[in-house]
Amino acid sequence: MTAFFAAQGLAKRFGDRLVLQDVSFELAEGEVHGIIGPNGAGKTTCFHVLTGKHKPDGGRVTFRGRDITGFAPKEIARLGIARSFQLMNLFDDYSALENAVVATREFRARAFDVLGAAASAKAAIERAEAALADVGLAGKEGVKAKSLSYGDRRALEIAVALAADPCLLFLDEPTAGLGAEGLERLSALIRKLRGRVTMLIIEHDMRFLFGLADRVSVVHWGQVIARGTPAELRANPWVARSGLGS
Amino acid sequence: MDATLPRAAWFPPALVVTVVVLASAPLWIVKVGLYPYIAVEIMIWMMFALGYNLLLGYAGLPSFGHGAFFGVGAYAFGLAQLKLGAGLWLALLAGIAGAALVGAIVAACISHRRGIYYALLTIAFGQVLWFLAMKWHTVTGGEDGLLNIRRPALDLGFASWPLASNTALHYAVLVALVVVTMLLWRLVHSPYGRVLGAVKQNEARVAFSGYNVWLYKWSAFVISCAVAGLAGSFFALAQQSAYPNVMSLHNSGFVVMMVLVGGGLVSFWGPFIGAAFFLLARDLLGAYTETWLLWYGLVFMAVVIFKPEGIAGIWRDGLRRVRRGPERLVPAAR
Numbered sequence: 001m002t003a004f005f006a007a008q009g010l011a012k013r014f015g016d017r018l019v020l021q022d023v024s025f026e027l028a029e030g031e032v033h034g035i036i037g038p039n040g041a042g043k044t045t046c047f048h049v050l051t052g053k054h055k056p057d058g059g060r061v062t063f064r065g066r067d068i069t070g071f072a073p074k075e076i077a078r079l080g081i082a083r084s085f086q087l088m089n090l091f092d093d094y095s096a097l098e099n100a101v102v103a104t105r106e107f108r109a110r111a112f113d114v115l116g117a118a119a120s121a122k123a124a125i126e127r128a129e130a131a132l133a134d135v136g137l138a139g140k141e142g143v144k145a146k147s148l149s150y151g152d153r154r155a156l157e158i159a160v161a162l163a164a165d166p167c168l169l170f171l172d173e174p175t176a177g178l179g180a181e182g183l184e185r186l187s188a189l190i191r192k193l194r195g196r197v198t199m200l201i202i203e204h205d206m207r208f209l210f211g212l213a214d215r216v217s218v219v220h221w222g223q224v225i226a227r228g229t230p231a232e233l234r235a236n237p238w239v240a241r242s243g244l245g246s
Numbered sequence: 247m248d249a250t251l252p253r254a255a256w257f258p259p260a261l262v263v264t265v266v267v268l269a270s271a272p273l274w275i276v277k278v279g280l281y282p283y284i285a286v287e288i289m290i291w292m293m294f295a296l297g298y299n300l301l302l303g304y305a306g307l308p309s310f311g312h313g314a315f316f317g318v319g320a321y322a323f324g325l326a327q328l329k330l331g332a333g334l335w336l337a338l339l340a341g342i343a344g345a346a347l348v349g350a351i352v353a354a355c356i357s358h359r360r361g362i363y364y365a366l367l368t369i370a371f372g373q374v375l376w377f378l379a380m381k382w383h384t385v386t387g388g389e390d391g392l393l394n395i396r397r398p399a400l401d402l403g404f405a406s407w408p409l410a411s412n413t414a415l416h417y418a419v420l421v422a423l424v425v426v427t428m429l430l431w432r433l434v435h436s437p438y439g440r441v442l443g444a445v446k447q448n449e450a451r452v453a454f455s456g457y458n459v460w461l462y463k464w465s466a467f468v469i470s471c472a473v474a475g476l477a478g479s480f481f482a483l484a485q486q487s488a489y490p491n492v493m494s495l496h497n498s499g500f501v502v503m504m505v506l507v508g509g510g511l512v513s514f515w516g517p518f519i520g521a522a523f524f525l526l527a528r529d530l531l532g533a534y535t536e537t538w539l540l541w542y543g544l545v546f547m548a549v550v551i552f553k554p555e556g557i558a559g560i561w562r563d564g565l566r567r568v569r570r571g572p573e574r575l576v577p578a579a580r
Binding site: 051053072073074077078082083085089090091092093094095097098101102103105107108110111112113114115116117118119121125141142160164 | 250251252253254429432433435436437438439440441443444447448450451452453454455456457458459465
């Protein structure tokens, strides 16, 4: 059986620094998969390679049996793969609603409509409103992204990814900088999306990830050094000794 | 809280005001100490600046060689008339198509760039085109340019108006300006325009949403060049000549100064204000001193340093103060 999404032997070097050596994993459809590892382990680089920002120096990425290695970001997005960013990546002068609208497939279908009114893109607006409601931003649709609080901006970041109605969603450190209430909101959202969307989550926060992920890959020195369900990893002596699972 | 996207009427209030002022200008312009031709020139530059602002203000792409495309329009208009015997409509079309075509080639070479590299490349291409106009004597007439461009009659089939008088030309340019303004106003509020604005704010995010960013930057440049070409055509028609000076670095700089001083970064209408302000400053200051550009340059620097939102920004802040009292101002896109 071919995996829903798979990476095999991904390698990436910057100059003489080998950031990814040999990263492989497979995602089953509907799975929530976590990637953990210490700072500088290559987690974010791995994301960049998977979403087209960087081309890998070796290895293969397949999606639904199709080889998508080295695809550009726009091609990957068109396959229904969306991502959120670790650093904020919003349209600051646009409202929360418009940030999400631009990300929808319905709006993209009208990408070169030059004389129709953007405000008449009803389907796109409805989907964007639903995505904002999903992340708890209902009522803040008209607020400019730059005027939102930090937590709301993180939430909008995820709403933008959801507005694309993805079948596969990559979240890059979604908990970064979130308070207890924000964490709660995010866990609830991920639980709600489970089954509907396949997710790959990069995370520092082990407690958060182990509570949500079906399986977790531990990445260190550019390689997957352990993989399993949260329970299996907690029992793994190496993971236990590294302090990651505590 | 307005929770929908900005809407676009076909005939926004600011355009109504513009039309009323410009349509009545021939009646009062001499009485206020000006001369009729200045209004024609202002409208031509308004058109050029408005098209330029699609690139600078909306797409965030700094083109510092845009005068070249204004010039290509002027030359294409003149050449179509002088060498091919084209009438008004065909010559205007040649001006638009010529500038758009040259713009398409230039844009294809620069649209993968951004920021300072983009700006430098546009200057380089602008200078190449200016150099061509100067040196390609057999086509462009070299430093003398194209002389004896006629003002043919405006022929609609059922009726025809001579454009020889400045008043007739005034209304012809006004109609063209209104059409261009309405189209661009629709465009910046269309899905295309909103994505273009998103490209300005965050190119990477737009690409990660599945859009072809390159094609947006390319097409915005071409549209902007087409408008510059139409403005340039009218300039050739008004001046009855086309010469290398129209595509010089000066002209490229003037349009930037108009758009920034007028407030193109915060308002669709900024280029209108800026074009009128610049040309009136040229004539009014120029009456007193040869060095008027020095004084205008100081105004330009003051605006960029103290009020980058330009005159439109000052106007907007003033309106807000009147409406809400002196509370803290929340910056708005437009």
